[in-house]
Amino acid sequence: DTAVSQTPKYLVTQMGNDKSIKCEQNLGHDTMYWYKQDSKKFLKIMFSYNNKELIINETVPNRFSPKSPDKAHLNLHINSLELGDSAVYFCASSQALGESGYTFGSGTRLTVV
Amino acid sequence: GENVEQHPSTLSVQEGDSAVIKCTYSDSASNYFPWYKQELGKGPQLIIDIRSNVGEKKDQRIAVTLNKTAKHFSLHITETQPEDSAVYFCAASWSNYQLIWGAGTKLIIKP
Numbered sequence: 001d002t003a004v005s006q007t008p009k010y011l012v013t014q015m016g017n018d019k020s021i022k023c024e025q026n027l028g029h030d031t032m033y034w035y036k037q038d039s040k041k042f043l044k045i046m047f048s049y050n051n052k053e054l055i056i057n058e059t060v061p062n063r064f065s066p067k068s069p070d071k072a073h074l075n076l077h078i079n080s081l082e083l084g085d086s087a088v089y090f091c092a093s094s095q096a097l098g099e100s101g102y103t104f105g106s107g108t109r110l111t112v113v
Numbered sequence: 114g115e116n117v118e119q120h121p122s123t124l125s126v127q128e129g130d131s132a133v134i135k136c137t138y139s140d141s142a143s144n145y146f147p148w149y150k151q152e153l154g155k156g157p158q159l160i161i162d163i164r165s166n167v168g169e170k171k172d173q174r175i176a177v178t179l180n181k182t183a184k185h186f187s188l189h190i191t192e193t194q195p196e197d198s199a200v201y202f203c204a205a206s207w208s209n210y211q212l213i214w215g216a217g218t219k220l221i222i223k224p
Contacts, residue, residue, distance in 0.1 A: 004156075033211070041200050041217045043157070048211050055211070090156050098210045099145040099164070104156030 003027050006091045006105035013081055014113055021076045021108045023091030031097050032074035034066060035090040037107070043090075049074050050097045081112045115140040117205050119215025127223050132193055134218045136203035137185040143205040146186045147212070148177060151200045161188070190220075198222045 006023040013019055025032065031050040035043050047066045048055045054066065063079045078085060091105040116139045126132045138146075147162035163170045163177045163186065170177050174193075179186040186205075190197055200219050204212040 041151075041219075043202065043214045043217075045211060045214075092156070096209075098206045098208045101147050101159040101162055102149075102157075102212065104158065106156050107154075 003103050004091055004093055004105040006089075006108055008108060009106065010109050010111075012111045012113065015081055015083060017081050018077070018079045019081060019110070020078070021089055021091075021110075023074050023076070023105060025072055025091075025093040025103070027093055027095075027103060029093035029095050029103070030071065031094045032068070033092045033094075033102065034074065034076050035092060035104075037088045037090060039087075046076075047074075048097065078110075081110075083112050086110055086112045115143065115205065115210075115213045117203060117213050117215045119203050119218055121218060122216065123219045123221070125221040125223060126193055128193055128195065130193055132190045132197070132220055134188045134201055134203070134220070135185060136187070136205075136215050137183075138205040138213070139184070140205075140207070141181075141184065142207045143184075143213075144208070145206045146177070146179060147204050148175075148188045149202040149204070151202065151217075153199075157202055193222050195222050195224065 004025045033048045034046040046060045065077045067075045088107045092102040094100045094102045119136045144165035149157035150160045151157040174191045176189045200217045203215040206212045
């Protein structure tokens, strides 16, 4: 019954590797997001995907790329991982881009060594 | 662009007392103001929200107030309990625009 599920929950990898995090929502929402939460708990939007329109936060390195095979899935691919990429990554979804609550996944803790 | 400021960054209250967290926003077009609670090891969870046509909303021990003129909104938690300990985030948005988030408040309930 999990509304927004993301896998894996933990990911430890070496610098330079390429990795993916998967996200699926069963709420029928139209919009999905990826957030990065650093050690100070600040939530930084990375991407939002709404009706096949991708909105990218301009500060996100192009090593990060979202892939959406359908409305219920938004995966995150990361190339050439760096130490500074270590953080918790959250997937979320909402009924619309604005004026609606978000449902978050439980997070993926990425550690780059 | 829109900016949301949240205060305090850390709040420690005695169990049973009330807690208040305040946020201010910069864009008068904002019309949706949610509050999220994030427990350790979990994702943020929506606990209450308010729209600009309402001044106050309550749900059991939590309430949110909105002052559109002053462009600030607050979360009030009464009769605090240990399970209220968490990080709380405020946010603001308007039609067809994503949420703008506050920096978070770590709420500590002292037994």
